[in-house]
Amino acid sequence: MGGRAEAAEHACDRRVLPRADTQAVEAAARALTGDKPQDVRVTEACIVGTTTFVTLATPRGPMLCERLQSTWAKRGGWKCDAPESRRLQS
Numbered sequence: 001m002g003g004r005a006e007a008a009e010h011a012c013d014r015r016v017l018p019r020a021d022t023q024a025v026e027a028a029a030r031a032l033t034g035d036k037p038q039d040v041r042v043t044e045a046c047i048v049g050t051t052t053f054v055t056l057a058t059p060r061g062p063m064l065c066e067r068l069q070s071t072w073a074k075r076g077g078w079k080c081d082a083p084e085s086r087r088l089q090s
Contacts, residue, residue, distance in 0.1 A: 012046040017054065021045075025054050025065050028078035033058055058083045 017025070022042050029040045035058055043062070044055040052067040063083040068076035 011048050013048070015045050015047055015052075017042060017045045021067075025067075025078045025080075026056065028065060029056050029058065029063050029080050032080050032082060033060060033063070035059055054078075056080075 025042060026037070026040050029035070030037065033040070039059050040063075041057050042054055043057050046053045046055075050069075054065045054067075056063045056065065060083040063080055065078045065080040068079055070076040
């Protein structure tokens with residue numbers, strides 16, 4: 001029964017990130033991959049409820065980052081998962 005998954009998918013509010021957020025999430029992705037600035041780009045930003053997910057294009061494949069929850073003192077940072085690397089699989 002894929003009802004929940006379909007409902008969650010439809011709840012995505014696609015947005016264009018503000019420049020500061022784009023720079024921050026690209027920097028977080030580069031810190032994980034070691035890629036050059038020109039090699040990491042946001043391809044999609046999606047808000048589901050109060051959570052922002054960003055998909056980035058990297059030389060190693062797509063990468064997903066999630067905005068960490070903010071606190072009253074500062075805006076949340078970004079947590080990124082390592083991109084899939086097809087070259088490492090045998």
